[in-house]
Amino acid sequence: MAFLSHELLAMIFEEHADDLSTLHSCMLVNRNWCVVALQYLWAKPFTLLLSSGRRTIDGPSKNLMITFIRCFTDTDINSLMEARLCKRYSKRFPFDYSLYLKEIRFKEIEILTRQCTGYNSFHLYYMRVGITRLAMKYCPNLNTLSLRTENSAYIDQSRFLLSINNLSRVQNLSWYLDLDDNIFSALSRAARNLKSISVKCRRSCYFKLGSRNHGLQKLVRSQRQLKTFTLKHVTVSMRSVFELLESQSNSLESLVLSDIDIDPDDSNIEPIRFHHLTRIYIKNCRILKTGLNPIFEADLPELQQLKFENNYWKHKSDWIPLQDLCLIQNKIVYSGNSSDIIQNLKVHL
Known part of the structure; x- marks a missing residue:
């Protein structure tokens, strides 16, 4: 097989960035193809799995969640315990998937975790929050962060506060929680390069400049x-x-x-x-x-x-x-x- 440079492979895979099956097949060709295909496969793994059109995604969903947790071999064990997912091995992965992740959407994780049998609603909640927190805290190339939920589901947004550390690469932010000053103040320090901000309030409120919502003002001005x-x-x-x-x-x-x-x-x-x-x-x-x-x-x-x-x-x-x-x-x-x-x-x- 003729050798193709990473640049040429990237141009080819870019045309199939939304095709989970094709990307997975490309990974199996050789190591050179695998290295490039992984960058697209793990840029938005939850989105790709959800849009793959598979009739059943119970098994793939579980595998994705576990693999995602396993790649954080050096993270605080408390973060992993909150996700209620245990790593089976402590060995390092040959690739650091956390470097490839660019998009994380809480709503998609909600849908996928519902397909994971063997967990009660309490465990599923912590699984969703834990995975999102890991992405926010340890994925340096995260570009899109969406914390929208399905059916106005409740999320204790204070759990995200400690995970808002450095979001310098995030350009698209969607927030569907309360207008919490502490959260928005933390975001204003961590995310300075936003191109798009979408704020949807879970509870109806009155917004007036200079009043209780000064945290959102700080985020916009930053x-x-x-x-x-x-x-x-x-x-x-x-x-x-x-x-x-x-x-x-x-x-x-x-x-x-x-x-x-x-x-x-x-x-x-x-x-x-x-x-x-x-x-x-x-x-x-x-x-x-x-x-x-x-x-x-x-x-x-x-x-x-x-x-x-x-x-x-x-x-x-x-x-x-x-x-x-x-x-x-x-x-x-x-x-x-x-x-x-x-x-x-x-x-x-």
């Missing part, structure tokens, strides 16, 4: 080049959202608000200029009268799309179908240049 921000399940004013993101006005490109109450805010504050914000998406929100006024008052020179979907307008008279606006199955989408959008909305709202 970032260097935030591109996308998503906020879900809170009551908030658009003014507070813009003020929260003001420190990222030179980098922010997309803003998503979903399942929130948008309160009016008549505060007279100098308009905030977002130099690169091109898209605002508002979905499943309850919009009170004048709740969107801060959008019209903000300085948005690059705004290209303002999208509304399945919202409830408290005052029907506030919403008049706009010219050039497409209405399809309760889905409202309006796109255009910045001046057209703002001018039309000022007239009709």
Whole structure:
């Protein structure tokens, strides 16, 4: 067989990065192929197994969990005990899988661990939390960290606090817990290179700048080049959202608000200029009268799309179908240049 360099193999495997079966077969060709294929196989092992389409994944799920724990041969035994998974051997693996891991999603681990028979719900809970903590604490190349859960399941988020150490490579963060100041303060020290932040509150709360949620403000302000921000399940004013993101006005490109109450805010504050914000998406929100006024008052020179979907307008008279606006199955989408959008909305709202 002709020798292929690591660079050429990487180009080939990149095309099959989401194909578990192909990557596994490539591992068996020779050591050269194995070294490269492992980097893709272990970049997101839980995602690949879940999307593999296998009818039964009980055995593979158990093997994956155990192998994942085994690769941390030098970690604190307390971390392993919390996961309720025992290493069968103490020998080192020929490859350090922890260096390859780039994506970890708590929701996927929830689904996979449910397939593992022989564990009660208590053990499964600690298994999920333990695996996530190991990834957060010991995987230096972690790029995507999602702590979303299924069906609003309860997680004692204080268990993650000690694992938030160095997340310098993390660029995508999704959080579905409480707005805990301690957690967000720890994240602001550990993760400084986030491109995307998604915050979904487990319990309905009122968000106001300068109040109890100062930890989230600290996290946002600590970032260097935030591109996308998503906020879900809170009551908030658009003014507070813009003020929260003001420190990222030179980098922010997309803003998503979903399942929130948008309160009016008549505060007279100098308009905030977002130099690169091109898209605002508002979905499943309850919009009170004048709740969107801060959008019209903000300085948005690059705004290209303002999208509304399945919202409830408290005052029907506030919403008049706009010219050039497409209405399809309760889905409202309006796109255009910045001046057209703002001018039309000022007239009709």
